[in-house]
Amino acid sequence: MRFTKTAMFLLFCMILSSVFLANITNLLSEEVATNFNNNLNKNRVIPMTDTPKHLIWFLQISDIHISIFRDPSRITEFKEFCDQTVDVFQPSLVLASGDLTDAKTRDNIGSKQMLEEWQYYRNVLRECKIEEKTLWLDIRGNHDNFNVLNAESKENFFPNYSIQGKTHPRSYMYQLKRFDETYSFIGIDACLEPGPRRPFNFVGIIDKAEIEEINRITDIVKTSGSNYTIWFGHFPTSCILATEGHGVKSIIGQLDQSLVYVCGHLHTLGGLIPNMYTLQRDGFLELELGDWKDNRKYRLMAIDHGLLSFIDVTHREWPVVLVTNPKHSLFRIPGKENFDVIRNSTHIRILVFSLAHIDKVEVAVDNEVWQTCNHIEGPLYVAKWHPYLFSNGLHHIHVFVKDADGRQKFIKQPFSMDGSRGMSFGILPKIALMSDASAIFKSMFGTTLILSILPLILCRILHDLIKAQKINKPNLRSSSFVKLWLRKMWILSTIDRIFWPLVLYPMYLSFGPWSIGHIIEDHIGIIFAWGIYIDGIFLPGSFTYAYGFLQLVTFQIPFTIILANGVNYRYKCLILKTGKPSGIYKKIKLHLPFVILMSLQIFMAYFFWLAYGTLAFLLGPLRTWSIILAAILWRQALFYPDKCIRNAAGMWDIKRTASLTSSDLSLSEKIAGTGNNNN
Numbered sequence: 123m124r125f126t127k128t129a130m131f132l133l134f135c136m137i138l139s140s141v142f143l144a145n146i147t148n149l150l151s152e153e154v155a156t157n158f159n160n161n162l163n164k165n166r167v168i169p170m171t172d173t174p175k176h177l178i179w180f181l182q183i184s185d186i187h188i189s190i191f192r193d194p195s196r197i198t199e200f201k202e203f204c205d206q207t208v209d210v211f212q213p214s215l216v217l218a219s220g221d222l223t224d225a226k227t228r229d230n231i232g233s234k235q236m237l238e239e240w241q242y243y244r245n246v247l248r249e250c251k252i253e254e255k256t257l258w259l260d261i262r263g264n265h266d267n268f269n270v271l272n273a274e275s276k277e278n279f280f281p282n283y284s285i286q287g288k289t290h291p292r293s294y295m296y297q298l299k300r301f302d303e304t305y306s307f308i309g310i311d312a313c314l315e316p317g318p319r320r321p322f323n324f325v326g327i328i329d330k331a332e333i334e335e336i337n338r339i340t341d342i343v344k345t346s347g348s349n350y351t352i353w354f355g356h357f358p359t360s361c362i363l364a365t366e367g368h369g370v371k372s373i374i375g376q377l378d379q380s381l382v383y384v385c386g387h388l389h390t391l392g393g394l395i396p397n398m399y400t401l402q403r404d405g406f407l408e409l410e411l412g413d414w415k416d417n418r419k420y421r422l423m424a425i426d427h428g429l430l431s432f433i434d435v436t437h438r439e440w441p442v443v444l445v446t447n448p449k450h451s452l453f454r455i456p457g458k459e460n461f462d463v464i465r466n467s468t469h470i471r472i473l474v475f476s477l478a479h480i481d482k483v484e485v486a487v488d489n490e491v492w493q494t495c496n497h498i499e500g501p502l503y504v505a506k507w508h509p510y511l512f513s514n515g516l517h518h519i520h521v522f523v524k525d526a527d528g529r530q531k532f533i534k535q536p537f538s539m540d541g542s543r544g545m546s547f548g549i550l551p552k553i554a555l556m557s558d559a560s561a562i563f564k565s566m567f568g569t570t571l572i573l574s575i576l577p578l579i580l581c582r583i584l585h586d587l588i589k590a591q592k593i594n595k596p597n598l599r600s601s602s603f604v605k606l607w608l609r610k611m612w613i614l615s616t617i618d619r620i621f622w623p624l625v626l627y628p629m630y631l632s633f634g635p636w637s638i639g640h641i642i643e644d645h646i647g648i649i650f651a652w653g654i655y656i657d658g659i660f661l662p663g664s665f666t667y668a669y670g671f672l673q674l675v676t677f678q679i680p681f682t683i684i685l686a687n688g689v690n691y692r693y694k695c696l697i698l699k700t701g702k703p704s705g706i707y708k709k710i711k712l713h714l715p716f717v718i719l720m721s722l723q724i725f726m727a728y729f730f731w732l733a734y735g736t737l738a739f740l741l742g743p744l745r746t747w748s749i750i751l752a753a754i755l756w757r758q759a760l761f762y763p764d765k766c767i768r769n770a771a772g773m774w775d776i777k778r779t780a781s782l783t784s785s786d787l788s789l790s791e792k793i794a795g796t797g798n799n800n801n
């Protein structure tokens with residue numbers, strides 16, 4: 123019987139872990155759907171020579187976060203970017219993928235749209251005469267949407283202070299015709315409507331209307347004879363919740379010409395993932411760009427004879443070098459790019475940009491001799507080559523560039539013609555871009571919720587079963603860490619006045635309101651785990667689950683442990699007559715964890731007050747009320763009367779149990795031994 127139970131348990135664990143592993147493996151597998159109708163690109167194998175035709179290049183900048191309170195150089199250097207950098211690159215267009223403004227209050231916690239920040243944004247672009255130099259395609263990010271009820275709201279400054287906002291308040295498309303090709307740029311605006319103040323504005327949503335609009339745009343692209351589609355938006359696809367259909371990845375993937383989706387929002391996750399790139403299973407590259415805000419990043423991209431290349435650059439870093447043929451082996455897009463173009467090409471092609479005249483561009487493949495590139499026009503440098511020499515396996519191209527001011531750049535990158543990648547995308551970028559943030563947040567919340575109440579409930583059930591003499595009492599004689607804590611949890615679970623609030627409160631968090639208040643200034647909203655209602659409009663839950671998860675991890679679980687300790691202390695005083703802790707050290711040991719936890723929770727409640735105001739603070743079961751609950755329960759744990767413990771004492775205590783076994787005796791002795799030995 124014992125063996126069967128263990129076997130069942132092991133089997134259960136194995137099934138759970140294999141499901142988990144299968145999910146991770148599935149996520150990380152590089153299998154890409156290649157059943158694309160790629161006849162379009164196949165039919166257009168353009169011989170690649172040294173001509174500047176069939177080549178466009180453009181820039182992306184993201185998360186500029188223009189702020190009137192922090193880091194003025196963000197604005198001055200942004201102006202430098204619009205003046206100097208754009209002048210040097212002369213790009214076909216610039217994608218500005220959201221968080222144009224910071225919209226955070228002076229305290230860095232509150233959030234609202236600041237007219238002055240939008241004026242800075244508009245004025246910089248105006249002063250640089252950006253519209254005369256290039257096409258500026260800007261789109262909103264979550265910061266541009268803090269505290270914005272809807273598109274018509276006077277808080278929505280995007281229409282009047284951006285370049286595209288007036289004609290394109292949300293998702294839109296722009297087509298660029300160069301030579302014989304049409305390049306479609308589709309911007310996805312997944313900003314919430316209504317747009318809550320932070321933090322409940324972290325995950326974007328495309329609702330039915332927005333999905334229909336994007337589908338309408340893709341229909342136009344399909345029928346327009348467009349050759350290549352570049353998608354851009356603020357949120358990574360992992361952070362966009364689609365209320366219908368199969369999600370934004372499948373919307374992008376279903377368009378045969380979709381090469382890439384570029385975005386921002388995650389800011390390299392504080393430096394943790396500086397190269398957040400992946401190839402999505404739906405057959406397009408997804409490239410998150412680090413922020414302008416702190417890292418001053420921007421991206422140069424090029425499409426050369428249908429092959430997409432890019433490089434992420436730090437502001438003021440010159441010269442900038444981008445090899446477009448042969449393209450980097452890691453970023454091949456199977457089914458979308460035709461690699462016969464590389465195999466049949468006559469020239470290596472490199473784009474070079476710098477502040478000064480370019481003096482030298484040299485190239486070498488593998489260990490072959492260096493050869494000087496010819497300047498064709500603009501940034502294009504070429505060198506003759508024989509690609510058939512490199513048709514098998516992985517090779518490396520080396521480029522050396524020097525400008526008239528002595529600035530130098532050396533780059534080395536892999537290429538292949540037989541499909542070898544030579545390297546793979548990192549696990550962290552894959553998790554960040556290929557997963558579904560909402561689903562992850564939801565499962566984190568659900569799992570933690572179960573973890574926070576299940577031990578208590580199990581102890582309670584076990585206790586009742588033993589009391590009813592349905593099962594035997596387990597042997598908890600040893601003073602091992604696990605058994606000691608099991609005993610503490612066990613005692614905690616028998617005290618009704620603590621057990622029920624402790625179990626019901628997290629359960630309440632999964633369905634009841636967390637707070638009622640001004641989620642948007644002047645507009646009352648109600649926050650639940652499963653969504654937010656503002657002015658009667660429902661936003662499905664996503665980041666809310668992450669917030670709830672944090673609450674459970676930073677409050678509920680540690681508080682349960684602290685309470686178990688407190689209850690055990692009282693148990694020892696009442697039943698084992700160990701007396702109250704007399705020394706200051708013992709008092710500190712008892713109370714300090716609770717004081718720390720309460721301070722943390724009070725801080726969190728204060729931040730919540732800064733974020734959503736007084737009403738949300740007062741009517742806040744999640745933050746504010748939990749402090750009151752914690753104070754009451756802690757008092758109960760330290761002062762519960764004798765009668766509350768009878769249940770547990772009946773099971774464990776030497777003095778009150780009629781039918782005493784030797785194991786109980788030694789347990790009681792051990793408990794007494796671990797306490798204050800003044801009895």
Ligand SMILES: [Zn+2]
Pocket residue numbers: 185187221263265387388389413
């Ligand atoms: Zn941002």
